[in-house]
Amino acid sequence: MLQSPLIESLIEAFRVLPGVGPKSAQRMAYHLLQRNKSGGAKLASVLSDAIEKIGHCSLCRTLTEEPTCHICASERRAIGELCIVESPSDVQVIEQSGIFAGQYFVLMGHLSPIDGIGPQQIGLDLLELRLQQGDIKELIVAMNASVESEATAHYIQQLAAQNSVVVSRLAQGIPMGGELEYLDSGTLSQAFLARKQLID
Structure with missing residues (x-):
């Protein structure tokens, strides 16, 4: 089905986000256009400001x-x-x-x-x-x-x-509340390597 080139561009633009495939991108695009144009306008404005004004800290690089x-x-x-x-x-x-x-x-x-x-x-x-x-x-x-x-x-x-x-x-290994039977071998090996002596 042929659709508007602008809609196609919008769908393609959403695909730059990690984990967003063609179907998810299409749902987002149609949601904004059909049900939330004001939200879409705000998103576009904030995104434009953020891209233009946000850089890196001169000391820590965040x-x-x-x-x-x-x-x-x-x-x-x-x-x-x-x-x-x-x-x-x-x-x-x-x-x-x-x-x-x-x-x-x-x-x-x-x-x-x-x-x-x-x-x-x-x-x-x-x-x-x-x-x-x-x-x-x-x-x-x-x-x-x-x-x-x-x-x-x-x-x-x-x-x-x-x-x-x-x-x-930082110590790595078994998370608080974790059960051994659900751990992968990599996590378990890290837990053994980072083991600590119990002190009374």
């Missing part, structure tokens, strides 16, 4: 409309602790927990030589400069459990060692 994000600008944050994460959404998750009071460094990905993503593409040259300044005492690696993330963590560990900075890593 997404912000200011030159320096509110976390890096805060005087309450411990400047000696730097948590390394892969994406801005990781920062949000950690912030919502309220458990960390230091600063962040957002890689915006991980090393992947096959895809042409080297140290400079994920800001490791900027991280090295921060380590050389001498303010950072501990790097906390909070990255996903994947082969690429492991390689990235190893690279970061080498940078830290060259600058006499302690590196720690």
